[in-house]
Structures are given as structure tokens and as C-alpha cells.
Amino acid sequence: MDLARFPRRRYTQGFTPIEPLPRLSKALGGADIWIKRDDLLGLAGGGNKTRKLEFLVAAALAEGADTLITVGAPQSNHCRLTLAAAAREGLKCRLIIEERVPGSYSPEAVGNNFLFQLMGAESLRVVPLGTDLAAEMSTEAAAVRAAGGVPHSIPGGGSNPLGALGYAACAAEVVAQSFEMGMSFDRFVVASGSAGTHAGILAGLTALNSRLPVHGVSVRRDRTTQEGNVHTLAVATAALLGTPAPDAEAVQVDDAQVGPGYSLPTDAMIEAVQLLARCEGVLLDAVYSGKAMAGLIAAVRDGRIDRKERVLFLHTGGAPSLPAFAEILRH
CATH class of the missing domain: 3.40.50.1100 (Rossmann fold)
Incomplete structure (x- = not known):
């Protein structure tokens, strides 16, 4: 996967950390949960869009x-x-x-x-x-x-093929970090919204011949629609890269956390945001990462994620928006 041939602005120095969440893992009674801190990416307040903008702004x-x-x-x-x-x-x-x-x-x-x-x-x-x-x-x-x-x-x-290259690059970063850490993950959990992050990761992992399953948690659309959106963009991103396209079967979306709609709160999201803040001092947002973490928590509790699995969660950022949701999250 040759990303160096694409013009790119660099807004972050080095890789974002991968950190364990031992107190969250203990609170859930199983599954070894780790977090990829893309909330620490560069630009104002960080977050996953920074990776996409490195390629999009370079083109502009x-x-x-x-x-x-x-x-x-x-x-x-x-x-x-x-x-x-x-x-x-x-x-x-x-x-x-x-x-x-x-x-x-x-x-x-x-x-x-x-x-x-x-x-x-x-x-x-x-x-x-x-x-x-x-x-x-x-x-x-x-x-x-x-x-x-x-x-x-x-x-x-x-979220177009050029922007999704940012998360093909993230996939390469995760593979490299896993190698250096001497460990592997059984599942990668990501928020799935406009589809660029989810699709870019799938395209990158496929190009690298990685077998790491990606579990997308929809924050807006039903499973069938979102899986189609993600697969279409992943195929287009792979075509831009000149690498094999992900199979449709590789696209997994959980739509149980959408609730009443995009950006509208759910009890599960509120619990997830509060739990991460109080267990680990990590701030999730109410629209994307909060609902994605709610999906991870639900999957551990109901057994869809085995309690012996090592799970990597992508923190897509969004904490600067938290003051707008203060009344909802206060209690």
C-alpha cells in the first residue's frame, strides 16, 4: 500500500497512542479493552477528521x-x-x-x-x-x-476516497503498533457515520492482508443502508490505492445504538460517556464515540464480544462539543 504518492499535509507528529483500559475492562467483567487515541490528533481539539483533512487539504x-x-x-x-x-x-x-x-x-x-x-x-x-x-x-x-x-x-x-486514505494510513499505523507491542487484537470497534473512517480502515487492512475484523457501530442509519455505504466507499478507496477491494462480508455494522436518530441521546450513550470519564478519565462525545462505546459495552454484556477477546476501540474525538450536551450528561 503506497500512500507516499499522495500529497499530504501533516497535522500530527508520530502515531496516536494505543492504551489499555483496565478499569473499564474490570467494570464490564471481561474482554481486554484498549483504545486508539485519535482524539489526540492535531488541529483544534483533535479527532478523526484530522487524518482525512491531511489528504483533502493537500489537494486543495x-x-x-x-x-x-x-x-x-x-x-x-x-x-x-x-x-x-x-x-x-x-x-x-x-x-x-x-x-x-x-x-x-x-x-x-x-x-x-x-x-x-x-x-x-x-x-x-x-x-x-x-x-x-x-x-x-x-x-x-x-x-x-x-x-x-x-x-x-x-x-x-x-468522506470520499481521498479523505478515506487517512484511515487506510491509520490501519497501517495500528498494524505497525501491534507488531511493536508484540500483541494482536481480536476486534476493532469504530463509529460508523459518514463512512469514511470505517471504509478507510477496511481498505487499509485489506491492502495489508490483515485479518483484524472491524465492528462498526452506526450513529445514524440502519444496518443495511450503512453497510452498503461503507462497502461502496471502501471499494472506491481501494481502487484509488490500487489494492484489492474488501469483500462485502467484511463490512459489519451494528445499528442498535442509533436510538431516536442522529445526535439524539440514548441512555446507553449517557452511561458509556459517564463510565469512561469516571473509570479512565477519557472524554467521549455524545454523537459518535459515546454511541460507539455504548455498542462495545452492549456487545460485551450480551456475549457478542467474548470476554476473552482483546478489543481495540477507536476514539474518534469530539470532546469539544461536550458543553452543548451538559444537561443531558450531568446526572
């Missing part, structure tokens, strides 16, 4: 872009990190916020919404669920060109 710079345009939900980690990358590179940034839950966006909100203002988004527009986001980005791009600028649009979550 190669085109001579002076303005990044992207989309996300209220409290979007992707929008926060795209804006941070723009600031790092001296670029402008325009955000389109899709209000997936009616009434969920407030310009006075804390968390990531406050950071959109602090880091100086050039513009921020709110659109309702169901809006054609590609068309909205095209409208923004036309406005930038009309003003003499050079726009570059980045899809939601950075």
Missing part, C-alpha cells in the same frame, strides 16, 4: 484554493477541524450547517458552534434536513469565484 492547496467549503450538522467535529485546517494554512472557510434535528442549531450555542465563531468562519448558513448539500456547496463556490477567489469543496465528514 495543490489546486491553488484560497477558500475551503464544507458541510456538517450543528456541533459538527468535521466543520470545526476543517475550519482549524483552514486557519493553519491561511485559507478562508465557509460552512453550511444541515439542521438534521429541527431547532437544534443556535448561534448562541457553546461547544463546536462557539468554536465556529472563535476560529473565524467567513460565512455560516443553516439549511434544513433534506437539502441538496452538493448544490449548496456549488452555490458557495460560485460566490467565491465571483469575488475573485478559488474555492475547494470538501464533502461532509471528509
